Amino acid sequence: MTESQKKLAALGCLLTLVLAILDQNIVSTASVAIVRDLDPVGGLARLPWLITVYALAATAALPLYGKLCDVYGAKRIYLGAVALFLAGSALCGLSQNMGELIAARTVQGLGGGGLMSVTLIVIAHLAPAEKRASAGGMGGLLAGLGMVVGPLIGGLFTDNLSWRWIFYVNLPIGLFVLAVGAATLRLPDRGPRHRIDYPGAALVAAAAVALLLVTEWGGREYAWGSPTILALCAAFAVLLAAFLIRQFTAPEPILPPRLFRDPTLRIALPLQLLTGFGMIGSIVYTVIYLQVVRGVPATGSGLYLLPMAAGIAVSGLVSGRFVSRGHSTKPYLVAGLALAVAAAALLSTLGTDTSRWMLGLDLFLLGAGFGLVIGIVIMIAQNAVPVSLLGVATTSVRFAQTLGSALGTSVFGVVLTRVVAGELPGFDGLARIGSLPDGVRHRALEAVTSGVDTVFLCSAGVLLGALVLAALLKVGRSEPSEGAEGAPQPVTTG
Structure with a gap:
């Protein structure tokens, strides 16, 4: 590829990453408008599935995408994932009822599962090892900013145009991405075709779906001790065991066991899971604090999160520049997690009347910590494996982060509700706070604040575990050469 082709x-x-990140975070602020337009009577009950089915489809498809890239070449799978995502986006915008929209979100999620991971694989092919810090750091930077800016953009589209535009806006961007990718990408292809472990992919997808349904339904739709939740937990355990057995017996497993013989990946995977676990609590429950305790509207809560976005941007750009100049990644990873632990601990002291500038300072420090962390673990994992395992290594780390985020959402939700119930017995809903008498409302706000503080304290503990793993991580400086064992020589372009 020429330099101009590489730049294009x-x-x-980068535009693909924007599509992936925004779509994960942009729907929430349009939810009320969607229900009002499509099903004002019964749509509210099915509203959570707009988020859930996308996450289920994207997570289930993740492990397969990595193997497909390693077998068929990243270009084909990259363009296919974008095309599938665009088809789902168009169907979402055209939906006339909640059932059609939920089905379209499933299609969109199947494509969306490959947008982030496969794009990171393409970036790894485009950039040599010494440049991956800048490229991967930019991807992580966009991910962090998307968590903050997505809800704000969703609110702006909904208020000024229509909720359908949160899906239609993907089409011109995605078509440009397809045209550029088809015209410029010249990536290595494996040449001889290898078998893909479709049974293994089905088992891990089913196990992930069972686990995500437990985290989504547990304590909300069904009691934790209900037959439904217990059956899903049992199904997850059985499916996970069957998947692990399959990986040791399949000729070409979807997740090769030799990945876990690498000392870097043995630490990187649980490290990314804990990071995803802690990060989601910090962002989701900051929004709950703002909306419930401080009475900030949904769209306005995005403005309160701008200090976090600024912290992510500053630290991500600075660390990416220094690492690309040859500095080791480990000090930045350790420093970022230490800063995130400190910021989460500070956020655990929030009160009902904490000043906006103090909250902004805490969120800036949290963002600065995350900016040093996001994207680095994936880049470390990519540099630790031969080219033949680049796809499965990348998607494995992303899979760990996705599961961590799902578990964090569920566990922290349980923590919040238990603390609130303990301090205010009989209180059964955050949405009812505004209608309570003054004295009771003040007690309810204090209880919710105490619950959010406990969530942040737990988040600090989880991130502290990630910090310990980061300190144990051994980071190599060189990329395996294409002539190394297990790294095939490219024979064609695709």
């Missing part, structure tokens, strides 16, 4: 391809990759 890199632009397409």
Whole structure:
């Protein structure tokens, strides 16, 4: 590829990351408008499935995408994932009822599962090892900013145009990405075709769906001790065991066991899971604090999160620049997690009357910590494996982060509700606070604040575990060469 082709391809990759990140975070603020338009009577009950089915489809498809890239070449799978995502986006915008929209979100999620991971694989092919810090750091930077900016953009589209535009806006961007990718990308292809472990992919997808349904339904739709939740837990355990057995017996497993013989990946995977676990609590429950305790509207809560976005941007850009100049990644990873632990601990002291500038300072420090962490673990994992395992290594780390985020959402939700119930017995809903008498409302706000503080304290503990793992991580400086064992020589372009 020429330098101009690489620059255009890199632009397409960044735009793909924008599509992936925004769509995960942009729907929430449009939810009320969607229900009002499509099903004002019964749509509220099915509203959570707009988020859930996308997450289920994207997570279930993740492990398969990595193997497909390693077998068929990243270009084909990258363009296919974008095309599938665009088809789902168009169907979402055209939906006339909640059932059609939920089905379209499933299609969109199947494509969306490959947008982030496959794009990171393409970036890894485009950038040599010494440049991956800048490229991966930019991807992580966009991920962090998307968590903050997505809800704000969703609110703006909904208020000024229509909720359908949160899906239609994907189409021109995605078509540009497809045109650029088809015209510029010249990536290595494996040549001889290998078998894909579709039974293994089905088992891990089913196990992930069972686990995500437990985290989504547990304590909300069904009691934790209900037959439904217990059956899902049992199904997850059985499916996970069957998947692990399959990986040791399949000729070409979807998740090769030799990945876990690498000392870097043995630590990187649980490290990314804990990071995802802690990060989601920090962001989701900051929004709950703002909306419930401080009475900030949904769209306005995005403005309160701008200090976090600024922290992510500053630290991500600075660390990416220094690492690309040859500095080791480990000090930045350790420093970022230490800063995130300190910021989460500070956020655990929030009160009902904490000043906006103090909250902004805490969120800036939290963002600065995350900016040093996001994207680095994936880049470390990519540099630790031969080219033949680049796809499965990347998607494995992303899979760990996704599961960590799902578990964090569920566990922290249980923590919040238990603390609130303990301090205010009989209180059964955050949405009812505004209608309570003054004295009771003040007690309810104090209880919710105490619950959010406990969530942040737990988040600090989880991130402290990630910090310990980061301190144990051994980071190599060199990339395996394409002539190394297990790294095939490219024979064609695709």
